[in-house]
Amino acid sequence: MQVERIADVVRQGGRLSFEQARELYLHAPTSLLGRLADDVRQRLHPDGVVTYIIDRNVNYTNVCVARCRFCAFYRPVGSPEGYTLGFDEIFRKIEETIALGGEQLLLQGGHNPDVPLEWYEDLFRQVKARYPSFRMHALSPPEIIHISRLSHLPPETVIARLVDAGLDSIPGGGAEILVDRVRRLLNCYNKATADEWLNVMRLAHRAGLRTTATMMYGHVETIDERLEHLFRLRDLQDETGGFTAFIAWSFQPSHTELGGVEATGVEYLRTLAIARLVLDNFPNLQASWVTQGGKVGQLSLAFGANDMGSVMIEENVVRAAGAEYCMDEYEVVRNIENAGFIARRRNMHYDILGEPMFRLQKVPRMLQLAVARADGRGGEAEDLRRYEARSPEARRRRALPQ
Amino acid sequence: MTSALALGDLEARLAAGEPLTRGDLERLFDCPDLIEVGVVGEAALRRRTGSEITFCRVLETRDGRVPAELQAGEIRIVGDPASVDDAVALVRQAASAANGTPVTGFSLAWLVDRVGTDDASLTRVASALAGAGLTALAEVPLDLPLEVSRLVKVVAALREGGLAIHRLTITAAPQGRTRLDFVERAEQLAREAGDIRAFAPLPRVDPVDVPSTGYDDAKLVAAARAGCPSIERIQVDWQLYGPKMAQVALTFGAGDLDAVAAVDDPSLGPRRSAVADIDRQIRAAGGDPVERDGLYRRRG
Numbered sequence: 024m025q026v027e028r029i030a031d032v033v034r035q036g037g038r039l040s041f042e043q044a045r046e047l048y049l050h051a052p053t054s055l056l057g058r059l060a061d062d063v064r065q066r067l068h069p070d071g072v073v074t075y076i077i078d079r080n081v082n083y084t085n086v087c088v089a090r091c092r093f094c095a096f097y098r099p100v101g102s103p104e105g106y107t108l109g110f111d112e113i114f115r116k117i118e119e120t121i122a123l124g125g126e127q128l129l130l131q132g133g134h135n136p137d138v139p140l141e142w143y144e145d146l147f148r149q150v151k152a153r154y155p156s157f158r159m160h161a162l163s164p165p166e167i168i169h170i171s172r173l174s175h176l177p178p179e180t181v182i183a184r185l186v187d188a189g190l191d192s193i194p195g196g197g198a199e200i201l202v203d204r205v206r207r208l209l210n211c212y213n214k215a216t217a218d219e220w221l222n223v224m225r226l227a228h229r230a231g232l233r234t235t236a237t238m239m240y241g242h243v244e245t246i247d248e249r250l251e252h253l254f255r256l257r258d259l260q261d262e263t264g265g266f267t268a269f270i271a272w273s274f275q276p277s278h279t280e281l282g283g284v285e286a287t288g289v290e291y292l293r294t295l296a297i298a299r300l301v302l303d304n305f306p307n308l309q310a311s312w313v314t315q316g317g318k319v320g321q322l323s324l325a326f327g328a329n330d331m332g333s334v335m336i337e338e339n340v341v342r343a344a345g346a347e348y349c350m351d352e353y354e355v356v357r358n359i360e361n362a363g364f365i366a367r368r369r370n371m372h373y374d375i376l377g378e379p380m381f382r383l384q385k386v387p388r389m390l391q392l393a394v395a396r397a398d399g400r401g402g403e404a405e406d407l408r409r410y411e412a413r414s415p416e417a418r419r420r421r422a423l424p425q
Numbered sequence: 426m427t428s429a430l431a432l433g434d435l436e437a438r439l440a441a442g443e444p445l446t447r448g449d450l451e452r453l454f455d456c457p458d459l460i461e462v463g464v465v466g467e468a469a470l471r472r473r474t475g476s477e478i479t480f481c482r483v484l485e486t487r488d489g490r491v492p493a494e495l496q497a498g499e500i501r502i503v504g505d506p507a508s509v510d511d512a513v514a515l516v517r518q519a520a521s522a523a524n525g526t527p528v529t530g531f532s533l534a535w536l537v538d539r540v541g542t543d544d545a546s547l548t549r550v551a552s553a554l555a556g557a558g559l560t561a562l563a564e565v566p567l568d569l570p571l572e573v574s575r576l577v578k579v580v581a582a583l584r585e586g587g588l589a590i591h592r593l594t595i596t597a598a599p600q601g602r603t604r605l606d607f608v609e610r611a612e613q614l615a616r617e618a619g620d621i622r623a624f625a626p627l628p629r630v631d632p633v634d635v636p637s638t639g640y641d642d643a644k645l646v647a648a649a650r651a652g653c654p655s656i657e658r659i660q661v662d663w664q665l666y667g668p669k670m671a672q673v674a675l676t677f678g679a680g681d682l683d684a685v686a687a688v689d690d691p692s693l694g695p696r697r698s699a700v701a702d703i704d705r706q707i708r709a710a711g712g713d714p715v716e717r718d719g720l721y722r723r724r725g
Contacts, residue, residue: 053676053711054467057460284702287709288669289676318639319669325459325640354635361638363457390634 026051033059036066039301044250048297053289060296060327067306068329073364074307074373075355077380078127078160079120079336082395083108084403087133089165089214093199093242095278095343097133098401100414106396107135109404110146117154120336123389124352124380127371129333130161131196134169134214136413137403140181143170147189159189160371163196164223165215173413179226186230192371193227195235195270201255202248209243209281221259228265233372236266236305240294241273241286249294253301260304267373268307268330271298272314278343288319292326299327307373312355313338316348321358330369331355337393351389352381432461439469439651447609450648454602459640466647466678470659473650478675478712479658480682480703481719484526489518495526496700497687499719501563502530509539509550513557520558527560527719533579534566534596542575544582551586560720561589564625565614566596567607573614580618591622591721592660592683597630600637604628604645608652615655622721623681624653625660627674642670643677650678657721668706675710681717682707 029043030051039047047056086105087097098105117128128150132138147159162170162185171178182190198220199211206212215223227234236256240249260266271294273286286294291311299308310328312320313335320331334352350358356379359366368376380386403417412418435449445453456462484497487504500519506512512531520528531554540546551562562583571579580590593611598604608626615621626649627642650659658681661671671682685703700716707714716724 054460054464057463061458061460284705285668287706288673289710291669292673316667316669317636318642318666319673321639322459322643322673357635358638358640362459362640388634 026055030055030059033300034062038303041250041254044253044297044301045247047300048246048250048293053293056293056296056300057326060299061325063299063303064308064327064329071363071365072367072375073324073329073331073359073362074367074369074375075331075352075359076127076333076369076371077120077123077125077336077352078129078333079116079125080129080131080333080338081108081113081116082132082339083113083130084132084135084138085339085395086135086137088136089134089169089211091199091211091214092209092281093211093239093274093279094340095275096340100136101416102401104401105403106401107138107403107407108395109406110149111406112396112404113146114150114153116337117150117157121154121157123334123336123386124368124384125334125336126156126376127158127160127191129194130159131163131166131194134166136173137407137410137417139410139413140170140174140176140184142407142410143185144188147185151189158191158371160192160194161185161190163194164220165197165211167193167223168215168219178223179230182223182226182230182232186232190232192232193224193234195224195237195266198237198252199239200244200248201252202244205242205244205248217255221255224259224265225263228263233265233267235268235270237269238271238298239274240271241290242281242283250297250301253298257302257304260302264304266305267371268309269298269302269305270309270311270332271295272311275314288315291315291319292322295323295328296326312350313348317350317354317358320348320350321362324359324362324364330373331359334389335392336389337395339395342392342394347392349390349392352379352386353388356381431458432456432465435651436465436468439465439472444654445651447605450605450608450652451602453648453651454605454644456644459643462644462647463677466643466650467676469647469651470678470680473654474657474680476711476713477715478680478682478707478710479715479717479721480663480685480707481717482687482700483684483719484687485684486519489515491519491522492688493522495524495687497526498717498724500526500528501719502528502559503563505535505538506531509553513553516554516557516559523558528558529561529563529719530559531562532564532566532594532596533562534569536562536583537569537571537579542571542579544578547579547582548586551583551588555587559588561591564592564594565590566594567610567614568595568598573610573617576614577617580614589720590618591620593621593624593656595626595628598628600635600641604641605648605652608645608649611649612653612655615653621656623658623660623683624649624656625662625683627661627666629662629665639670639673642666643674646674646677646679650680663703672706672710675707675712
């Protein structure tokens with residue numbers, strides 16, 4: 024039987040070809056895919072440790088000119104619901120994160136034409152001055168490209184300047200499906216083509232940064248296009264070795280222009296498993312409990328995942344599209360241990376930081392994730408007035424006397 | 426982690442039609458290899474009901490009102506009426522608009538609270554409810570503090586009054602392997618009372634701060650399927666457990682999706698699944714969907 028022959032390739036530590044991966048993804052029973060993925064996870068992580076990170080997912084602005092059809096989070100320039108956080112708001116979030124034992128911000132936002140490169144540089148410098156050991160895992164490849172276009176600088180220069188200001192690593196957001204046919208249909212081709220996304224990651228890796236990679240599936244792509252995405256990532260990882268982890272999640276259709284129905288839980292587990300098998304050069308796979316819920320998030324640990332991702336503390340993007348799950352550190356650890364693993368805190372580089380924080384210090388329970396602004400108000404912070412705006416509305420606004 | 430095929434002997438015994446012991450179920454529940462637990466659960470499911478997965482669109486009503494255009498396979502009266510007379514009135518109202526759709530309602534916990542466990546009283550009340558149009562008691566919670574032998578008599582008394590008793594549930598239960606007690610109770614009750622069509626082993630009440638885990642839910646479903654050969658379907662509540670966990674449960678031994686929404690209610694969010702989506706979810710889990718009604722009869 025073809026599936027069994029291919030399964031043997033995996034069992035013997037061989038590398039899957041595109042056609043073999045396709046055969047498994049389409050025809051292997053879910054339990055076999057899970058078994059193979061779990062075997063690979065055990066080979067890569069024989070110590071039985073499952074990691075997680077305490078960091079905060081901050082979206083500094085929801086103003087965006089990209090207008091991706093799958094996004095329910097963005098607001099167009101000039102929208103009264105558009106917001107851009109100020110430095111003080113971000114510092115406050117960092118302090119709340121530190122109080123929970125966190126050590127990093129995952130900072131991402133819309134493609135806001137009124138937030139120039141200098142704003143990011145100043146922000147990163149001030150963060151590093153105030154909180155020297157705090158890490159900035161920030162700005163996905165499409166944001167780097169957006170800043171590059173705004174500032175008329177090549178992406179490598181933008182990366183170099185941001186690193187100089189304090190950027191520590193780059194998150195793998197905005198990958199969606201790395202196939203241009205799909206990106207055109209999703210209206211995200213202009214924010215970054217597949218090659219552009221990969222090239223930013225290549226440049227980042229060459230600059231010494233580590234990054235993650237993601238995949239948002241379950242919208243207009245075919246199975247072959249999902250696999251093409253995985254194989255393109257595998258090829259780049261062969262070249263640079265700079266990816267620390269891969270994270271897959273299903274498209275969340277609520278309130279989006281694209282709409283439709285969400286891929287199923289079983290499809291998520293199968294996709295995770297096939298990713299574990301194809302991405303044999305990725306050391307870590309994260310569970311996406313924020314899109315799948317805590318229960319299926321935990322089941323991911325049997326289908327190839329060795330990391331529960333972040334406790335997040337705050338989430339805005341997925342929530343806007345209808346998913347509202349919350350797991351604080353206590354819940355993440357309880358789920359890891361309930362599945363028979365050893366729970367350990369990590370940083371973005373997957374260095375083990377130690378025991379769960381709540382066992383070392385008192386940490387309050389968190390039963391709901393925070394949002395960018397608790398009062399939901401729009402508007403940009405006063406400190407943005409110091410920076411050059413691109414949109415006519417913002418130029419006029421910032422020219423007004425204070 | 427345990428090695429592969431740690432539960433291979435259980436799979437073989439199920440295939441041979443042998444019943445599993447409490448010790449077997451504990452091994453299954455304690456096995457950290459979730460994939461293998463799933464293999465056992467799914468094998469037990471296939472052996473019991475093949476690839477057919479049933480589902481039921483349920484219209485839940487608290488006040489007895491039923492919309493005119495109804496796609497439901499079951500009208501279920503939920504809540505705890507203040508008295509049996511109130512319950513009879515609710516049933517009468519729902520039944521008058523049911524147009525042939527089975528009307529079910531109430532929990533045995535409510536009934537026992539109002540009437541006690543005296544057989545004659547139960548039969549009398551069951552008769553009144555059945556006379557008003559109730560076809561089945563909606564749920565028999567196994568966490569009621571009654572011995573199984575007593576439960577068997579209660580079920581018989583209710584049936585004598587004209588109510589069907591098909592569905593076993595758990596309202597709330599401590600987490601972990603103690604939940605296997607309910608699997609044993611379910612099998613014993615089904616064996617002795619007969620005609621139990623479904624058992625929903627996942628509790629209806631889950632603490633918000635410490636909910637049950639996906640592993641424990643999946644293992645409990647598998648243990649229920651492997652440990653209850655006398656019950657046709659292991660059931661998962663679609664709205665209560667959500668599409669992700671409910672669908673995944675189908676790959677661990679569940680064979681029925683209960684409480685699929687009967688009206689297109691946007692407030693249900695992702696749990697508002699249309700029949701076409703239920704169909705897609707079941708097929709994606711490797712099953713063949715069959716719609717049923719509240720009496721577990723095939724529809725259409």
